[in-house]
Amino acid sequence: MAPRSTIIWWQRRSRWSVLAPGFTWGDGVYVVPLDHVYSAMIYGRVGVMGWIDAADLTHIYDAAEPIGLALYQEWIQFKPGLFTLLTTTVHSQFANRRLRNAFRRRFDLNVVCFRPDEFNRAYVQPSTDRWWVVSDFAVSGPLAAGKVGFSKKIRDCELIAVGTEEFIAGPSGLFRQDQIGPYVSSPATVRVPAARPSLAAALMQTYATNRTRGPNPLTFLLPKP
Numbered sequence: 001m002a003p004r005s006t007i008i009w010w011q012r013r014s015r016w017s018v019l020a021p022g023f024t025w026g027d028g029v030y031v032v033p034l035d036h037v038y039s040a041m042i043y044g045r046v047g048v049m050g051w052i053d054a055a056d057l058t059h060i061y062d063a064a065e066p067i068g069l070a071l072y073q074e075w076i077q078f079k080p081g082l083f084t085l086l087t088t089t090v091h092s093q094f095a096n097r098r099l100r101n102a103f104r105r106r107f108d109l110n111v112v113c114f115r116p117d118e119f120n121r122a123y124v125q126p127s128t129d130r131w132w133v134v135s136d137f138a139v140s141g142p143l144a145a146g147k148v149g150f151s152k153k154i155r156d157c158e159l160i161a162v163g164t165e166e167f168i169a170g171p172s173g174l175f176r177q178d179q180i181g182p183y184v185s186s187p188a189t190v191r192v193p194a195a196r197p198s199l200a201a202a203l204m205q206t207y208a209t210n211r212t213r214g215p216n217p218l219t220f221l222l223p224k225p
Contacts, residue, residue: 025063025112026100028133029151034200038225039116039129042176047161047221049207050154052134056110063114064130072103110135120167120176122225125196158210160203161221196225 023030032040037047062068076083076099086095104112112133116124136151167176199221206221213219 023133024100024117024131025114025133026097026104028104029136029154031132031134031154033130033132034203035198036129036131037199037203037223038196039124039131041123041163041165041223042118042120042167045163046159047163047203047223048157049160049203050157052153052155056134056153059107059109060111060113061104061107061109063112075103075106104135117174118169118176119174120178122178122196123165156211158207159218159220160206160210161223164222164224199223 031052040047063072076086079099079102082095082099082102085091086099089095100112103109113130114133116126116129116131118124119126134151134153136153164180166179168179169176202221202223206219209219
């Protein structure tokens with residue numbers, strides 16, 4: 001069996017489409033590594049886990065570090081039409097999506113790694129958490145109009161987790177506020193963030209159980225910091 005990289009894949013971003021917004025780094029399948037799974041919980045109630053072949057991870061771009069961001073920001077200035085739309089009109093979402101798809105096609109990128117761009121004090125640690133977008137289309141050319149479907153690179157997916165928190169987006173769009181509360185109270189009733197114990201072993205065990213469950217019902221993990 002080929003080398004594998006296990007990931008968790010959350011339902012809100014389980015499909016890709018040229019008709020829907022392209023999210024942070026354009027069209028693709030948005031996933032998180034198991035060690036960073038808490039940060040994805042701000043987007044959905046249901047978690048799906050699968051794996052991707054190492055052969056599909058041959059060209060990875062690091063947009064989580066300043067040099068990666070600086071190179072991309074320099075490159076887009078050579079796309080004057082879209083750069084003008086991005087910086088001087090109300091069409092920034094359209095321009096961002098086109099620019100980031102074009103960048104990934106130009107350099108044949110399978111994966112772009114980037115930092116979270118929405119936050120929650122207990123669930124997201126922006127300095128260390130990473131999100132990925134996987135190119136699930138031929139990066140040598142544009143997507144066909146109306147193309148939509150499930151990922152072919154994320155294999156053997158199993159529904160394994162149910163979120164135990166509700167979130168609402170704040171006015172700025174930068175933060176998502178938890179509504180039930182992942183906090184623990186100190187004796188002085190000061191609210192402090194709960195710890196984020198590793199879920200990797202539990203997620204992998206649940207995944208293995210569901211892959212071999214036969215006629216038995218699905219098993220779900222109920223994660224919470």
